[in-house]
Amino acid sequence: MKLNARHLILDVMLASDAHVLSAREAILACRTFDISENSVRVALVRLSAEGLIEGAGRGSYRLATAARDLAGDIATWRQAEQRLRPWQKDWLVVFSAGLGRSDRTALNRRERALQMLGFRELDKGLHVRPNNIEKDVDAVRKRLHSLGLESDASVFSANDWAPAREKEMLKLWDIEALTRQYESVQIQLRAWMARASDLDPEVAARECFLLGGQAIRHVIFDPLLPEPLVNAKDRQAFVQTVREFDQLGHSIWRKLYDINE
Incomplete structure (x- = not known):
């Protein structure tokens, strides 16, 4: 790569x-x-x-400040599940249909913010997700804004959806693919960790950086869906494996820096 x-x-x-x-x-x-x-x-x-x-x-x-808010949010991936709370069957909603699409930079920031918090588009400019993250809607709103969503977007919670619409909403995430990802990433990372000590230091540093970066991205963009939509134990095992790999990666890079002092 x-x-x-x-x-x-x-x-x-x-x-x-x-x-x-x-x-x-x-x-x-x-x-x-x-x-x-x-x-x-x-x-x-x-x-x-x-x-x-x-x-x-x-x-x-x-x-610098321009990149620090995003960096601060990304750095919390290890504690991502601490943001979860029980789902009461209501939904978080972001309405952005009135916002422009000609500014590609603003549009990319908006879409990244929504993706990072697990929102999916139900209708044009209408994004939803289960209301099971952060302590309240205001906290979600502030986090979306810090990640790049424009302040003009409406962020609120809603329930009493028509059964047919809620059925559509539940299909916005590929749960089977998400579960397969939890398993496949764990298998890949554990297989690499088992042979890491046999690798040349620079090879190990290069490979763990690439593998770890991909795995952490999976955690950052995990939608953090509630049970019964996903098996929380499967997700916890996946995140724990990524944490262990990240710790090993930091150790490998520290040793590489020491060798080249």
Whole structure:
């Protein structure tokens, strides 16, 4: 898989607990993926000019305000299930039909925010999900706004849907595919962890970064559906496996940095 310096630097920063990266660490990380030092330095300058990263001391960078809200939300993936509460059979609704679609940047942010919170489109501009996340609707609204949903969008809860409509709503998620994903990702990650110690340090760092990134993305975009729509134990086992893989990945990268001191 070919990565560019820009995306790799941002991904490594997002993976870091403090969202801070030294130029040396950026160069080493990119070298692991055959990206030249010159490309890294050009990417750092451009990311800084775009306001996505900023200086954090001599030779170090951190995510800037423009990227920090998204980073903060992504960083909470390990505790995602703590946001769940019992489902009372009501639904969260986002109505955005009145918002423009010509601004591609705003549209992409809107769609990303809705996807990250597990919303699905029922009708044009009408997105729904079970009301089982966050402590109340206001918390959901604030989180959607922080992720990029425009403040003009209406966010509310609703019940008393016609039975036929609710039946449509329940089909918006492919539950069987989601359950297969929980199982397949676990099998893949555990098989890799079983052989990780036999790999060359740079190979291990490269492979765990790619595999871990894909797995964490699955967690971030998991719709966190309530029971009985999904088996919560299957999801918990999946998330726990990703946590263990992430811890191993951090250990592998720390050792690689130490080797190259």
